[in-house]
Amino acid sequence: MPITLGRYSLDVQTTPDGRRDLELALGEQLNALLSAGRALSERSAAHFHPGLQPAAFHIARWLYAFGPATPSAVAEAVGMDRSSTSTLIGRMRSLGLLESTPAPGDRRSVIVGLTEKGRGRVAATLEERGREFHARTEDWSDDDLARLTELLARLTGSGRGSAGRR
Structure with missing residues (x-):
C-alpha cells in the first residue's frame, strides 16, 4: 500500500524496514505538528497582548481554565520557575489583565x-485560535x-486504558 508523508513516499510492508520507514515518517509529522503548535502559540500570545x-x-x-490561584500554584501548573512567573504576574497586573487579593x-x-479585561482578551485569543484550527480541519x-x-490519545497515553497498549 503506497503512501506519501512529507518527504517520504512509502510502500508500506510488514517488514522491519517498512516499519522503520513508517516510524521515521511519523517522527517527521510529529515534528511538523510541534513546530506548527509553537508557531500558533507565538501568534496567540501576540494576539493576547x-x-x-x-x-x-x-x-x-x-x-481562564482553572480560576484564581496562588502564584506558586500557577508556576507549578504551567511549568515555570516562581521568579519568572512572579515577574510576568506583576507585568500583567500593571496592564490590568490580572488582579490579586x-x-x-x-x-x-x-x-x-x-480581570474582566484579562478574561476578554483570553476569550478573544482562544476564539482566534479556534478559527485557525477550524480552517485547517x-x-x-x-x-x-x-x-x-x-x-x-493513544500516542500520548492520555486515552483511558491506553498505557502499554501496542
Whole structure:
C-alpha cells in the first residue's frame, strides 16, 4: 500500500524496514505538528497582548481554565520557575489583565486571577485560535477527526486504558 508523508513516499510492508520507514515518517509529522503548535502559540500570545512574553498567555490561559490561584500554584501548573512567573504576574497586573487579593487564612500570600479585561482578551485569543484550527480541519470528516483524536490519545497515553497498549 503506497503512501506519501512529507518527504517520504512509502510502500508500506510488514517488514522491519517498512516499519522503520513508517516510524521515521511519523517522527517527521510529529515534528511538523510541534513546530506548527509553537508557531500558533507565538501568534496567540501576540494576539493576547503584543507587549508580553508568550509565557504570559500560558499563565492567562491556565487562570481562564482553572480560576484564581496562588502564584506558586500557577508556576507549578504551567511549568515555570516562581521568579519568572512572579515577574510576568506583576507585568500583567500593571496592564490590568490580572488582579490579586489576599489569600484567605494567610495574609502573607496572594491569590491572582484574571480581570474582566484579562478574561476578554483570553476569550478573544482562544476564539482566534479556534478559527485557525477550524480552517485547517473544516474539510475533514467527523470520522477523520475522531480517529485522529483517538490515535493522538493513544500516542500520548492520555486515552483511558491506553498505557502499554501496542
